Amino acid sequence: MIRNFYFLLFFFLSVYDGFAQSASLDMESYADSLEHILKSGSNDSVKAGASLGLINYWLYKDTVRARQYLERGRELGKGYPYIYAMSYYAEGLLYFNSDEQKSEKAYLIADSLLCGLDTKEAYVSRSNVWNNIAVHRQRNDDDRAHIDILLNKAIPLAEKAADSAVMGSEYLAVGLSFMNLEQYNKASEYLERSIGILSRNRSQSFRLASAYGRAAENYILLKRFPEARAVLDSLQLLLAPYPDTEHNSLYYMAEGMYYQQTGYYDRALQYYDQGIRSASGVGKAYKIQELEFYKVKTLIAAKRYGEANALLNRFLQEEEMMDFYGNRVEIYASLAETYAGMGNMEQAYHWQKQYSTLSDSLHTSTLEDDINALEIKYKNAEKERKIASLEASNKLAVLSAKNNRLINWLLGIVCLFFMIAIAFSYFYYRKDRKLAMEKERNYQSRLGKLKQEQQLLSARAMLKGEEQERKRVARDLHDGLGGILAGVRMNLSEVESRFTDTLQSEMDRIITNVDKSLQELRRIARNLMPESLLQVGLKGALEDLCKSYETAFFKVDYQPYEISSGLSNTQQLTIYRIVQELLNNAMRHSEASEVIVQCSQNGDRFYITVEDNGKGFDPEHSESGKGLGLTNLEHRVNTMGGTWEIISGKNEGTTVNIELYVDQ
Known part of the structure; x- marks a missing residue:
């Protein structure tokens, strides 16, 4: 099987959310937004981040311009440790395909600078650095080193960063490694983890598209076609708004594989050709090689041996294609098959012999054992970390x-x-x-x-x-x-x-x-x-007063009880005036024929009751209210600290009760 690679060529500069973003499916808009930041009056750190971010866009379009953005970003980022370290990360990307030694040297400088920063962004970037170093090892046919770096460097750093997006990317890289070893069931485990993580983060559509494409490819190789179809439909829906995205080539390749494995060879070839035409961006050459290799497999399955043989002979001339051990094994086996199909048994035997010599089963078995041992070691370490974490959690609890x-x-x-x-x-x-x-x-x-x-x-x-x-x-x-x-x-x-x-x-x-x-x-x-007060006292004066009001039609019955002669002249005069006012009111207003006047004393209390048999009135609703007489009466009662009440009703007569305070 031809090699699958997963490049983390796009990086994060999340010091500020506006100048650097994760890779987008719409690269044109991504580049325009960064150019706008550069032209605006932003500070140096923002401009530096935007400059380094533009390397993603120009890397496979214009390397000279990409280099210019690198130099500008590094110069602007000198005062900012994280951004300055990321300029070496960007340099590693710049030389990734053209000079592996320069690329890895730049990555290691970036890692050494980032080591001094205890931030989430630094851990994320270091994880990406080691992922790309692992890809270098894979390209040099060192699968053991590739998986070792992923499991013991990239993934632990991603876990330390607690960044779900990076964890999803690392699981995708491990899944591809197991696909290269044709351990598809193990690959499926890691690919499903990757999709589960990335699908929960809308900003990771670029990485999710890669995970969907590789998961579909893996399901097809496992003959699990319903799951493959479901993943392909999800990928198509994800890419629909972005007709120019480089991920379309991955989608077309997976669709071609699906129809190849289900026996629709012509349709499969159409998808492969669409994929070759749409291939672009990072790793374009590898994408085309991968599509052409699957095209060869389909042509052989369709018994179109001549076309397949022509492509295979072209592969023999491509240095990058022949660099990898696994690719050479697959090409030699396919050449033997096509020559046999064309009836050229001599060439078929030659390439079969080449295939047999190269295909050392012991080496393959040892390599698989080593990689499986590394995975077991990683899982054991992960379990130990979980146990230690649980113990620490228990102690902490x-x-x-x-x-x-x-x-x-x-x-x-x-x-x-x-x-x-x-x-x-x-x-x-x-x-x-x-x-x-x-x-x-x-x-x-x-x-x-x-x-x-x-x-x-x-x-x-x-x-x-x-x-x-x-x-x-x-x-x-x-x-x-x-x-x-x-x-x-x-x-x-x-x-x-x-x-x-x-x-x-x-x-x-x-x-x-x-x-x-x-x-x-x-x-x-x-x-x-009243001179009689001075002559005969209060009792006699009141009696004379009552007699003076009597007429043939108005009788007054005076009834004195225990009236003291020791009252002051002022008190006697006030009592006299009160009784006089009550008699005046009875004569003038009540139309009464009889009036009873009772005056009595008990210690320091003097009581006056005047009762008539007149027409009465309603004290609460009197038409005239309080007249001058009643007002004067009230004043006199108040001067002696007394109280008074009027009991009356229409045609029921009127009774006035007064209680006064007098000195002994």
Whole structure:
């Protein structure tokens, strides 16, 4: 079988996400984006990364231009260790096909520079470096070294980087190695791992396309055609948006193999020719050789020996094709078969002998054993790493559990401390708040009392002023106007005898009016200043007051109980005015015929109840509201720190209950 190679020729410069990308299926857009970065005003590190990234694009188009980008990138990247190291990686790519020694030397310099960087990007790039060195070994027919480097250098570095994309690529490389040894079942294991990893990362479409193509090829060689068809369909869907991608040649080759193995030789040859025409990019020569080799196999299967023989003889002239031991074995065997098919038994025997001499079964067996031993060694090392990792994880878990318990205890203690602190804080807060509220209540209470005392003082001062004014007016009325009216009455009496009978009746009427005026004047004066309070005390004064309101149609029943004579003049006068106001209201507004006035004293409490049988009213919905009389009544009650209530209803009479505070 012709050699399969997997080149990690595209690299990552992920210091900044904008200037270097993983390889893309759309290389034109990839190159345009990097050129745009170079022309923009980016800093040196970004420009250096873009310059090195453009080597991917120009490597197989214009090596001179690729070299220019390498020099520019290295110069710009001198101040950036990772980018400077990657310039030697890029140099290894530049000389990969033309000068193997220069290429490997550059790779080793890149690895030595990257060793000092403990970053994910550095580990990824070192894994790629060793993968490409492994390809050098494979091209020199050293399969043992190839697989050894992959298993013991490239893959461990990829694992250290914890980069799934690189791990997928390394598994793909190992799978190809087992395909070259015709160990297709083992190859299938690694190829499936590669697809599983790369298919979960959308940015790895370039590598996923390679994995799909090689997996399809491997399934075909295993005669597992349904799986091969499914993978081919996935590859076709992946490549559909990119008609110019170099991976189309891989797809056409796998389709050709599929139709070759299923007996559709003409269709297989069409796919191989399409693949040869579409081959481009990295490893173009190897892709064409691989396609032509499968074309030879198909021509032999179709018994078109002459065409197959012509291609094989051309292979004999191609140095790169004949460099590899496995390729020579396959070519010699195919030449023997084509010459036999053409009837040239002499040439058939010659090439069969060449094939037999070259095909040393012992060597092949030893090589396969060595490579299988390396794989077993890798798997054992992997198991040991897993065991060590599990043991470390268990120790870490035990330590973590202890630490967690300690932390939990500490947290518990801290939480308990905080809870106690919070409880004390809350307790003191409530205590302080309660004390503050108590102080506020006391303050408001004192303030209310002060306001009330101030109001009482104001009311008492107002009432005192009012009583003084009443007293003055009463005195003026009695001494002034009363004296004048009395003089007029006396003068009228003296001249009454002088009037004739004609004027006598008129004189009597005038005298009668003057008498009435005197009576009204005395009544007003008495109301303004009841002298009876000073003469007979509160009990007698109230009795005189009640009698003064009695008429033929308005009866007043006065009922005194335990009224003290030791009340101050101010208190007696206030009580007198309250009863006077209640009697006025009953006479004027209630349309009552009977009124009961009860006055009693019990210690420092004085009680007044005035009840009438009038028409009553609704205290809550009185049409007139509080009149002047009730307002004055309320003021007088308040000055003595008292309370009062009105009980009334329409056509049910009215009862007024008053409780006053009096000094002993």
